[in-house]
Each structure stands twice: as structure tokens, then as C-alpha cells.
Amino acid sequence: MIKLINTLGLCLLLSGAVAQTTKNPAAVYLKSPEVADGGQVTFRFLAPNAKQVMLIMDDGKQRMMLKDTAGVWAFSAHFEPDIYRYTFAVDGNVLPDPNNPLIKPLFKRALGQSLAHVPGPKTLSWELNDVPHGTLVQHFYKSGIVGDQRDIRVYTPPGYDPKRKEPYPVLYLFHGITDETSAWTTAGRENIIMDNLIAQGKTKPMIIVNTLGYGAPEMLEPGAGAYSKEALKKNEELFVASFLKEVIPMTERLYNTKADKKYRAVAGLSMGGGQSLDVGLNNPDLFSYVGGFSAAVILLDPDYTKAFPKLDASINNKLKLVWIAIGKDDFLIESNRKYKSWLESKNIKFSYTETEGVHTYQVWRRYLTTFSQLLFKD
Template sequence: MATLTVCSFAQQNLFGGQAPKSPEVNVDNTVTFRLMAPEAQKVQITGDFLPTQKVNTSYGEYDAPGVADLTKDDKGLWTFTTKEGIKPELYLYNMIIDGVKVTDPSNVYAIRDIANTTSIFLIGGDRADLYKVNKVPHGTVSKIWYNSPTAGLTRRCTVYTPAGYETSKQKYPVLYLLHGIGGDEQAWTELGRAAQILDNLIAQGKAKPMIVVMPNGNISQEACPGETSQGFTVPTMALPKTMDGYFEQAFPDVIKFVENTYRVQKDKAHRAIAGLSMGGFHSLFISINNPDTFDYVGLFSAAVDQQQKGGLDEIYANREQKIDNLFAKHPKLFWIGIGKSDFLYKNNAELRHYLDSKNFKYEYLETEGGHIWRNWRIYLSEFVPKLFK
């Protein structure tokens, strides 16, 4: 705190009340980061724009964001500029001041991922233009409360309705889009840029106008941390009943609410379900336990084979037979995406091996990198244009 206090006063003295510009995207797409901290002994930056480093965990080896040192001038201004231009993408980063990880004090744009808050910046161009707010018609993002009798809670979900929904009488197809472990009903709109991706793809004529429902996949929660009757609880991944069958059991409550509240097409051909990591796990088991409900299924880095013991084991029993039953109903799309260095790569390869052994038709996308939002944004932007054709 002392370091940050000195930082704020020093910035005012040096720049006349103006903080140093950080980050600054240069004309060659190199990026410069600045921090005024005269009393700091060491300042570093960590983010997904830097070369990754290998980290070993109980889940296996995975790629973590790299770390780079900032250099200090005689006025106490620390600076780092990337060696080369950065490719178009939405990037996340933090400063590390004498071992304490903080957001960039000069960058007001930050987002929360579980219990971590990170600064963000965007390099436009190519696919990253889908993540920008462009001059196109915009949909509406609402945070809606619904009753879940199965969970015994009033719960919240985030709902995207496409541009023109409020003034039309049209009925729309629905994509149910699920987050990963530790996430919540805000993850896909904040970290995943789902609203921007949908707005832009629909405006370009590459995707059908659709409603996207993003429920909270933690069945023990009313809503995201800090916005429930429990007050300002600390966000954590260690929540009860995350992958033990109870969310899958309660999922029909979400569908019932949506179909009673919104103008939607209420048949299999106009329902899709997809999710990342834990949400991919949920999407798999919700779809195979309800083979007449969804014609489109998307598994993004799905955490298959990660179910918890002691829950509703019948949800997870006879998985291969249930997969057979799903494909016997001829779904229009079964889609799998995974990063080459994802710690769940082997699990997904084993699922694909089973599908191949049965000659079941599916689409597969393999990308660089691991278990990261960069990949999940790619998967969403690839999956959505294939829906409801």
C-alpha cells in the first residue's frame, strides 16, 4: 500500500496530475507499459501476450502466462516495451510490484476471473475485430432472476437477446452457453466477449439471430459472488455440487423459464448447448441425458471424465450407451474444440476415439495454446455460425 501511495503522488508531481500512459499500443503493434513507483525495488509484468512458461499442478503440466521485467529511470518511472508487434487479440495482464500482483494503476479497464482481477487491452484486426464494439446493431444483455424448484433457490442467469428483439414478433432459436469451474453467469459476457461476438457475426450475416442464455453453473449459488443474499463472499473454485449431477438435474428449470419468458422456438432443431471446461462437461451430460432436447452440442476444452464422487451417479452412468442414444437421434452438429497443450487434451482425445470407433459424425478444431479464454473466444466464434442452419 505504501508503494502504491508513493506511486500515485509521484505520478501527479511528474505528469501534472496525469498518470503515465499504460498500456500504449504503438504503430507497429508493439505495446509499452509504464508504472511510476520510485520506491519499488522490482517491477514485473505478467500476461498472456508474453511467451508462456510451463507449470506443474496436480492436474498435470499446463502453460502459464510469462513474466518480464520493467526497467526504472532516474525519476522512478518503470517501463517495458514488447520486443515485437503483438498479434490481434484481447489480452490480460498484471503488474507485480515487489512481489505483489496488482492491476495496472494507469489502466481503468479490468475484469475479474474467479478471485483474480486483471487489466485488459485489445489489439484490433483479424478475428479480434469480433471482440470489439463496432458500429453495428447491438443486442441487449440482461441479468434475469428465475425460480429453480429443483435447486431450491431463486437463481440468476445472463441473457443476450439480438438486435431488434424488443420490436419484433419473431420467435428465436436459443443457445445455452455454459462457463467453467470458478466462473459464473457473467463470465461469457465479460471474459468471453460473447455479446460483441454475437453482435458482429449477426451483423455480418454469418450467424442467425439467436437468444443466448448464460446460466450460473454452480448449482449451490444464487448468482455470482457479491450479488447474492450472502453478500460480498470471496470468489472461489471450491464450491459444492459443481460436477456431481445436481446442475444437470436442475437444468430443465432453466429451459422452462426461458421458454415461458422469451419468444423462442421450442423444439430440438432450435436449441443448442455449449460450454467451456466444466461447462463443456455439463453440456455433454445434459445433452446425452436428454437426447431429444438439443440438435447442436459444443464442447470447448471440455472437462470430460472429471465428475465428482458421491453425487447423482446415475447422471454419469452408462456414458457410452447414452452417447449412442444421442447420435441415434441424428444431431445436426456435435462440435469439439481443444488446445494442443490443454491439460484436458488426453481426455478429449479419448472421447474422440470412442466417437471414431462408432463412426459418429462430429466436427473438431485443434488450436495452439492451452486452457485459456483466448481459445474459448475462438471456439465460440467458430461454433455460432454453424447453428440453426
């Protein structure tokens, strides 16, 4: 649990604080990141008065940046085609790249994480192609269960027909801790991935719903004890209640889908991965497909018999797919292996995959690409 707190603390660090950059308040434009042919990427940050500037990437490692005579700090290296989260640590203060408009917002924080896109071949599922595109819509609502104003974001596939005779299936896709509802589109590129797969005939046209993953959003306020056992328990219980009683009924009221498990799948990453396993395995009469991407099962009750009190082999006849995947160098790997062993002891049928990678959207985009192709097929 200490390792989890330290790692999640790094995620919060990436959310940033206000950094001191220069005594000259005039705006200065730098090209950052500069992506050259072949994948050479240069990150730049203007801070002539700073003593040290570090680049923090998805892997959490801090890379030393060097300052030139104009006070511009830079770091350059080769990166494989992908999309990378990064921030700058300026004398200990962390903030996104002020010269980069691509950003992933963070929940309850003014600053987010910048995104560096290293283009690759059009065969990569997240690369923009000349194909029909779906639509993204944001809905706001008052949660009577949580007691706040919140939102869901909804992807509808190209050519979505609200009057189509056959209802559309829905994938409820959850984000991770410190993220908010836009994460799966800004960093995850879910809409582009789905547009490409649908155009290629690799996945069925489906609706995707991204909902806010906090049942107790106050737990992320400074000094609130975000990772205490009590806070995590309250967060999970209220999240699940709101999701089942508010989000699903609202989706089925607003969109052409059907209140039938045949049309429902649930998946998520990190905290959302633990939540999707919680929701899906504890409610097999509501869902047919369940996916956990780098699932933070350690945020649930460590006694899995309490977290999944009714789970037994009978679920094998109710769920079409339980799909779990995680990177080999992910800090959650051991807890996922432990959870895998526990599921095996209960004779639960599931797919389990370990891939290369850490706790990052580089693996989660690939997981979504694979998982979505397994859904809603007879």
C-alpha cells in the same frame, strides 16, 4: 488431475490478492496498457518500493518487468491483434492493472483480470463495427435448487421482436471455472461477435443465455477443497439440475422462443465445455446442437460410462451436431484426445478440431465464431 489442480490454481492466482505498491497513497495515473500502431504494447505499474513485479499473461508465463527511476515498472512487446488477459504479480501478490478500466471479473473475488485490446482489422469477428447491435440484459432470481440468489445474462439480437411469429433459437453458453456470468461478454465479446455475424448474414439471429456455472458455489471459498471429487460431483449435479429445471424454463417464459429441441443449442468453455457435453449428450431429447470448447471433461466422472450412462450410437439420429475443439498447447489436450477416442469407440458422430493456442479466450472467441455459424440451419 495434479496438473489440472496446478493449472486451475494459476487461474485462481490470477484472481489476485491485495498488493503493496507504494508508501505514497496518492493516486497516480499511468497509461497502461499503451497500445501503439503495429501492435507494440507497453504495460506499466507504479511500485517504487517493490522488489519485483512480473506480468502474467494468458499463457501463464511470468514476464519480468523493469523499474525506472520514478518507480514505474514496465514491460513492452509486440502482440498480434487480439484481446489478452493479464495481471501483475507484485512481490508475490497478484492484482489487475489499476490504470485499466477493461476488466473481466472473477467469481467470489474482489479483483479480476485486466484486458488488453490490440485492435485489428474490422474483419476480425470481435472488433466493433458500424452494424446494428443487439441488447444485453441481466436477470436475477432465487434458485430453489442451489439455494442462493444468482443471475443469467441474455443477449438478444438486433431487431429482436418479442411477438415475432417464428420463435428465436437459443444458444446456452457456459463460462469456465473462476469466471462468472459476464465472462462471455467482457472477455469473450459474444455480443459483438454475434452482431457482426448476423449483419454479414453468416449466422441466424439467436438469443444467447449465460448462466452461472456453479451448483455448489461454496466450493470456491478459501479452504473449501474446490477440486475434491465430492465437491466436483455436487457442483455438477446441482448445476445441471438448476440449468434444466430453472434456467431453461425461465428463458422460455421471458423470451420469444419455443420449448422444443429444434430451438436449443448448448456450448461452453473449459469447465463449461465439460458441462455442455454432460448436459447435451445426456439429454439429446432437449438439444439439437452441442459444443465443447477446450472442454474440462476431467471434471466429470473419469469413468465415462458412468458420466454418460445411456450414450450410444442412437444419439446420432437425435443430435444435428456435436462440435469439439481445443488448442494444441492446451493443458487439457490429452484428456480431450482420450475423450475423443472414447466417443469413437461408442460410434458417436462428432466434429473434432485441434487448433493453435492454449487455454485462452483467443481460441474461444474463434470457436464461438465458427460454432455459431453452424447452428439452427435447415
